[in-house]
Amino acid sequence: MLSSPNTVIGKWTSPRVATFSSRGPSSLTPAVLKPDIAAPGVDILAAFPPIDSKSGKGYYTMLSGTSMACPHVAGIAALIKSLHRNWSPAAIRSALVTTASQTGTDGSNISAGGPNRKAADPFDIGGGQVNPIRAMDPGLIYDISTEDYVEYLCSLGYRASMIITRLTEIEITCGSQKRQAGLNLNLPSITIPNLKTTTPVTVRRTVTNVGEVDSVYEAVVEAPGGVEMRVEPQVLRFDTITETVSFEVTFLSGQRVHGDYKFGSLTWVEVDGKHRVRSPVAVRVLRFDSYADV
Numbered sequence: 017m018l019s020s021p022n023t024v025i026g027k028w029t030s031p032r033v034a035t036f037s038s039r040g041p042s043s044l045t046p047a048v049l050k051p052d053i054a055a056p057g058v059d060i061l062a063a064f065p066p067i068d069s070k071s072g073k074g075y076y077t078m079l080s081g082t083s084m085a086c087p088h089v090a091g092i093a094a095l096i097k098s099l100h101r102n103w104s105p106a107a108i109r110s111a112l113v114t115t116a117s118q119t120g121t122d123g124s125n126i127s128a129g130g131p132n133r134k135a136a137d138p139f140d141i142g143g144g145q146v147n148p149i150r151a152m153d154p155g156l157i158y159d160i161s162t163e164d165y166v167e168y169l170c171s172l173g174y175r176a177s178m179i180i181t182r183l184t185e186i187e188i189t190c191g192s193q194k195r196q197a198g199l200n201l202n203l204p205s206i207t208i209p210n211l212k213t214t215t216p217v218t219v220r221r222t223v224t225n226v227g228e229v230d231s232v233y234e235a236v237v238e239a240p241g242g243v244e245m246r247v248e249p250q251v252l253r254f255d256t257i258t259e260t261v262s263f264e265v266t267f268l269s270g271q272r273v274h275g276d277y278k279f280g281s282l283t284w285v286e287v288d289g290k291h292r293v294r295s296p297v298a299v300r301v302l303r304f305d306s307y308a309d310v
Contacts, residue, residue, distance in 0.1 A: 030120055032133075033129055034057070037129075039051075039140055047198045048207065049138055049142060049203070052205075053112050053145070054145050055085040055092075056084065060080070089146060093108050106158070106159050112146055114295060116141075118145075126140075137279045138279050142296060156224065158204040160202045168201045200220045205297070206221075206296075206298070207298045208299045208300065221264075223261060224260045233291075234251050234284070236284075240277075245266070245297070252284060269299075276300070279296070
């Protein structure tokens with residue numbers, strides 16, 4: 017029903033993650049951060065085809081949840097693809113995640129609904145609230161090839177015959193990939209589900225410059241509580257010859273933390289201030305091996 021507009025004084029704080037929104041971590045692949053991003057999905061006025069499509073009448077209603085968040089993100093992904101036709105789905109996902117926002121309209125952190133309202137963390141919003149304008153010009157992207165996905169699936173214990181049948185037509189040989197290979201999938205996020213207090217973990221990532229040819233980025237680290245993060249190298253330089261650069265992030269912890277995830281971020285900041293490429297970080301420190309890890 018339509019009604020006369022009302023005047024509201026002040027700002028309505030938004031966005032806020034709905035109580036019913038799905039949260040991480042992923043129980044199947046804990047080394048992959050989920051969700052990737054957050055998008056508008058509550059009480060969205062939308063048109064949809066009626067059940068009786070023969071009537072030819074359009075209907076409008078308020079829809080909520082992934083029924084609206086998914087098409088919002090799909091539309092933004094299509095917009096990016098129209099501008100960068102050679103980008104892979106992984107590159108588009110990277111652009112969405114690394115340019116998302118973590119602050120609301122009032123300048124404070126995005127909040128998450130639930131039994132107790134709190135500041136949203138990467139298991140609530142992934143990289144943050146999607147920003148289509150920034151995503152069209154991310155500066156750097158984390159790309160993933162078919163071969164990278166195959167190696168990752170092999171590290172999870174899938175047989176070569178299963179991967180060939182379902183995903184690819186090329187010949188595949190799954191070697192002795194270690195679990196560490198799963199941590200090195202070139203995602204725009206980093207998740208360490210089982211950091212031992214006695215053993216550091218090093219992950220590798222590769223970024224491709226899609227901004228100005230001669231660009232320089234510096235690492236800005238926000239380490240999770242009780243965890244030390246070391247980035248090498250701390251400066252990435254790109255030119256006409258060097259378009260892709262790899263770096264490593266090492267995580268160490270000497271604290272006796274029991275099972276709780278801690279959150280942080282790694283942001284590559286362009287020296288001229290034009291681009292900020294932010295990756296969310298989630299780390300769980302374990303003093304002892306858990307049953308699931310053995």
